[in-house]
Amino acid sequence: MKPLTLTLLCLASGLLPAQGLNSKKKSAAYSSQNTKEQLVHQSVQQETDRIFNKLVNVRRQFHENPELAGHEKQTQETIKQYLLDLGLEVQTDNYGQSVVGILKGDKKGKKIAWRSDMDALPNDYPDPETFKSKIKGIQHGCGHDLHMAVGLGIAEVLSKNKKSLKGTVYFIFQPEEETFKGAKEMINNGLLSKIHPDEIYGLHVTATPVGQIMVKPNEMFAxxxxxxxxxxxxxxxxxxxxxxxxxxxxxxxxxxxxxxxxxxxxxxxxxxxxxxxxxxxxxxxxxxxxxxxxxxxxxxxxxxxxxxxxxxxxxxxxxxxxxxxxxxxxxxxxxxxxxxENPTVINNEKLTRSAIEILQNLYGKDAVAADYGQVPFFNDDFAYFQQKIPGVYFFLGGSNFEKGVIAMNHSPNFQVDEESIRTGVKSFSSLIIERLNKN
CATH class of the missing domain: 3.30.70.260 (ACT domain)
Incomplete structure (x- = not known):
């Protein structure tokens, strides 16, 4: 008797489940999984909204109290305490004023790192904010204050969604980026032999419109x-x-x-x-x-x-x-x-395409704008991490042209629309959850 004939007889006699019934079960299981994912990302958005004003205040505290590369002592203490209050394991013994927060999910899985830079700039440019720097000659004129607020926000959102995490998230708060030294020294001091991340992500606020995330595979800068x-x-x-x-x-x-x-x-x-x-x-x-x-x-x-x-x-x-x-x-x-001849930021092609797909699936086609160029003059020592770990570096829009807010880094009257914090925390919290789920 041929196998196909035997299968048909068994179906007719009820000895094997009908394929249609099996498909319905698979469909129901997929639908249930899909619903769970939707609920997780709804929770991400709700938690982001809940802590938004808190993050704005933290960002302004950093802005008022900037510290130069190699001197980020008060900044380190603020970050350390914030992460400890979230229940994270915290390490401050790697290099300089660095902080590493470790969040372990309820289930085992891959390891993902998020990097935020900490240092301010030695300048005294005009600053239109009411919460100006209290330290003469030092300013957060590059947006690192906002980067830290976003990093802390992601840590808080993910800690509240710990049950959804299949793996571990490392929050690397890195000093001395402006001198292109901090990332290299953290690596030289054995950071990656302690935490072993599989992937790493980071961002930089830039002059593009507020809420716009921009990324491309390969080189972001000249x-x-x-x-x-x-x-x-x-x-x-x-x-x-x-x-x-x-x-x-x-x-x-x-x-x-x-x-x-x-x-x-x-x-x-x-x-x-x-x-x-x-x-x-x-x-x-x-x-x-x-x-x-x-x-x-x-x-x-x-x-x-x-x-x-x-x-x-x-x-x-x-x-x-x-x-x-x-x-x-x-x-x-x-x-x-x-x-x-410092290395330049080069995004891992596979991870970049995955990140774009995830963010667009969750938050719509306009959630990520394509980047077709390479920016001159700027660079980031995040490149040193990318030499060791596959990673993606994003631009996060901070300008609001209707309000006259222009987030042109290292320039007089540098200003950021703080709504970009909300976009960054929501989007990248969701991205990390989804990447952890892709074990």
Whole structure:
């Protein structure tokens, strides 16, 4: 007897369940699971709304009491106490003023890290907020105060949804980001041998519209290099200026005469980051004029340059050497080198696409905006974590143009619409829950 005939006879006699009944059970199970997930994320939104004003106050406390890289003592104590009050295990013995909060879910699973940076900037720019810095010459002019509030908010929301967590979440509050030192030193001091995260996530508030999350796979920023040309003395000031102008012209590539150094254009719908034809891709330029100085009977020419294409980086030094030789200065040439070349933020492609899908499924197609460019001038030492762990770094919009709130980092009158805290806490709490569930 053929197997198919036997199966049909068994179905008819009631010895095997009908496929239709089995499908209904599967459908019911899926529907039940789907309902549970919806309830979890409803809880996330409700808890975010409940603690929102509290987080705003915490952010303002950080804003009023900024601390420079390496001096984040009061900031550390505030974060430590907040996490302890949530019932998290807290570690402060890794490096500097760092804090690591550990939240273990009720079920075993993967391990995910969320990183927030802590330090403020040494400047005294005009600040339109009523809760201005109380420390002269120091400001949270880059948004790290808001980053910490979002990190604490995610910790609180997830601690209230602990039963939904299949795994462990590490909240890494990292000092000394502005000096590009903190992440590297935390790793060098053995952080990742203690906590072993499988994935890591972080964000930076930026000048895009409030509530808008923006991300892309691979590079978020241009590659930033500081180039130094060392020459024997003997060239006049006029010759040195002429040489640097030729080098700058050679190290210049943009599309259709665009100006990617004009950062205010990142929000322009026609040429900004969200447009596939953005001006913030495929460029190379130097940051202003070369600085020229003499030391030990030698001349030094230095400038920062920004390149979007990693494969072009190895071509830059030979190109500069050729210009110097072609202009008759071969005998004066001592060396051409990169004297600063920090790694850039590179998002893991698979995790980025998963994050976009999760956020859009939960909060709608507009929950995440596509990013088609790479921002010059800025960078983040989150890149050091990404060298060790697959990770994703998001932009979180903080500007409210109708209210005149412009979240242009490191600029006078930097201001953030605090509704971005709500967006960040809700969205990334949900993201972490869903990623933990994808064991």
């Amino acid at each position: 590659y930033q290099k500081k180039i130094r040309i060392q020459l024997k003395n003997g060239l006049s000031e006029e010759q040195l200026n002429g040489l640097t102008k030729k080098i700058s012209n050679a190290l210049f590539r943009t599309s259709n005469g665009s100006k990617p150094w004009e950062l205010q254009s990142i929000v322009d719908p026609k040429i900004g980051l969200t447009n596939p034809d953005t001006i913030f891709k495929d460029y190379l330029f130097t940051d202003g004029k070369f600085s020229i100085y003499s030391k030990n009977n030698q001349s030094f020419l230095e400038a920062y340059l920004y390149e979007t294409n990693a494969s072009h980086l190895d071509q830059i030094i030979p190109a500069v050497q050729k210009i110097i030789v072609d202009n008759g200065y071969q005998n004066q040439l001592v060396s051409v080198s990169f004297v600063q």
